[in-house]
Amino acid sequence: MTLDRRDLLLGSLAAGVAAACGTSAGPRPASATAGARASDAHAADAHAAAPARSAAAPAKKSILVLGGTGFLGPHLVTAALARGHTVTLFNRGKTHPGLFPGVEKLHGDRDGHLEALAGRSWDAVVDPSGYVPRIVKASAELLAPRVGHYVFISTISVYARMDTLDADESSPVETLPDPSSEDVKAHYGALKALCEQAAEAAMPGRVSNIRPGLIIGPGDPSGRFSHWPTRLAEGGEVLAPGDGSTPVQYVDGRDLGAWIVRVIEDRATGTMNALGPERRVTMRSVLDECNHALGDKARLTWVDAAFLDQQGVAPWSEMPMWIDNHGETAGFGTLNNRRAVAAGLTFRPIGDTARDTLAWLATLPEDQRGKARSSGISPDKEARVLAAWKARK
Numbered sequence: 001m002t003l004d005r006r007d008l009l010l011g012s013l014a015a016g017v018a019a020a021c022g023t024s025a026g027p028r029p030a031s032a033t034a035g036a037r038a039s040d041a042h043a044a045d046a047h048a049a050a051p052a053r054s055a056a057a058p059a060k061k062s063i064l065v066l067g068g069t070g071f072l073g074p075h076l077v078t079a080a081l082a083r084g085h086t087v088t089l090f091n092r093g094k095t096h097p098g099l100f101p102g103v104e105k106l107h108g109d110r111d112g113h114l115e116a117l118a119g120r121s122w123d124a125v126v127d128p129s130g131y132v133p134r135i136v137k138a139s140a141e142l143l144a145p146r147v148g149h150y151v152f153i154s155t156i157s158v159y160a161r162m163d164t165l166d167a168d169e170s171s172p173v174e175t176l177p178d179p180s181s182e183d184v185k186a187h188y189g190a191l192k193a194l195c196e197q198a199a200e201a202a203m204p205g206r207v208s209n210i211r212p213g214l215i216i217g218p219g220d221p222s223g224r225f226s227h228w229p230t231r232l233a234e235g236g237e238v239l240a241p242g243d244g245s246t247p248v249q250y251v252d253g254r255d256l257g258a259w260i261v262r263v264i265e266d267r268a269t270g271t272m273n274a275l276g277p278e279r280r281v282t283m284r285s286v287l288d289e290c291n292h293a294l295g296d297k298a299r300l301t302w303v304d305a306a307f308l309d310q311q312g313v314a315p316w317s318e319m320p321m322w323i324d325n326h327g328e329t330a331g332f333g334t335l336n337n338r339r340a341v342a343a344g345l346t347f348r349p350i351g352d353t354a355r356d357t358l359a360w361l362a363t364l365p366e367d368q369r370g371k372a373r374s375s376g377i378s379p380d381k382e383a384r385v386l387a388a389w390k391a392r393k
């Protein structure tokens with residue numbers, strides 16, 4: 001089965017469901033501004049822990065969020081408010097307009113209608129809704145004279161290759177075959193890379209380009225990770241992909257949101273892969289931990305990658321988080337996150353994310369719950385593949 005990596009890594013383009021915003025992982029550590037970054041390859045377990053953040057309250061910042069009401073946005077807004085910062089949201093007022101009633105809201109379409117931002121100043125802007133370089137350039141250029149720091153939310157899909165273990169931020173990024181294209185579905189990674197460059201060109205030395213991997217947890221509209229807690233909590237025999245040794249990476253949206261606030265507080269500029277956890281984990285350890293957190297109701301049957309392929313089971317979409325890692329995808333699940341960890345990115349246990357995701361799903365109306373768990377193999381197909389696997393043995 002061939003795999004389109006851009007499909008696999010495509011970020012959350014779908015409209016979101018209301019995010020149940022947990023609070024941040026809690027205060028951590030001041031450290032490392034960008035200057036504390038290490039660029040050499042690292043052993044996954046060799047990260048130095050970021051020094052503890054001082055108990056003193058952070059200097060209050062005014063933060064503009066271009067968006068803020070989808071999936072990641074609410075987590076970072078919640079974290080910023082919890083740290084005492086002042087937040088302004090700029091969006092079209094379409095996605096979850098009722099969120100954050102006490103927060104200042106400016107309305108406009110960032111494609112050509114930034115009038116509401118004119119003449120205003122902020123300490124920092126976070127841009128989670130930029131996908132097209134022309135549009136990011138417009139906001140970054142408009143804000144450059146009156147904003148100190150531009151935090152652009154990019155993606156690990158910028159990388160042109162995923163075939164090297166432990167690749168860091170210096171790895172080559174995708175290029176756009178047709179420079180005039182703004183087709184985000186076809187060229188998500190290349191366009192995000194150009195967005196990063198557009199922000200940096202407008203505000204040299206004042207930009208953080210944050211490259212998350214799969215963002216998971218409460219509020220995720222993509223339905224990807226949700227398959228696992230849902231299925232494990234149902235119990236019984238559960239189809240698990242590969243031999244269990246495949247490395248996987250992800251980041252809970254709440255940990256990412258809290259860390260983005262820290263990046264602002266510390267003014268940590270530069271480019272950082274934002275995914276974890278800190279030490280390398282495997283598909284087996286992740287599913288075992290989730291199963292345990294959900295009451296150990298499931299029995300995992302590990303089915304090898306070649307067999308899944310023969311049975312037409314799609315990695316990532318039907319087996320969320322999982323991509324068989326060799327050849328073109330040999331480096332999948334092993335991206336170097338040392339810069340982000342040195343700058344204070346922390347990771348809650350995956351079992352907590354599983355429990356909280358399930359609790360969040362239970363709060364959704366039935367139609368939204370369906371969408372928020374739309375990924376993952378269907379029960380019929382799972383049963384068929386498990387039966388075929390046993391018959392083959």
Ligand SMILES: NC(=O)c1ccc[n+]([C@@H]2O[C@H](COP(=O)([O-])OP(=O)(O)OC[C@H]3O[C@@H](n4cnc5c(N)ncnc54)[C@H](OP(=O)(O)O)[C@@H]3O)[C@@H](O)[C@H]2O)c1
Nearest residue numbers: 011067068069070071072073091092093094095110129215
């Ligand atoms: N999900 C993943 O696994 C993943 C992985 C890697 C990277 N990422 C990146 O993480 C980010 C996730 O962002 P999110 O969607 O969760 O952010 P968000 O800020 O929570 O939601 C998107 C916001 O953008 C606003 N918006 C959309 N189009 C707009 C426009 N034309 N003008 C003004 N506002 C507009 C929406 O409000 P209105 O609709 O009301 O305008 C909404 O508030 C993305 O940059 C994505 O590429 C995601």
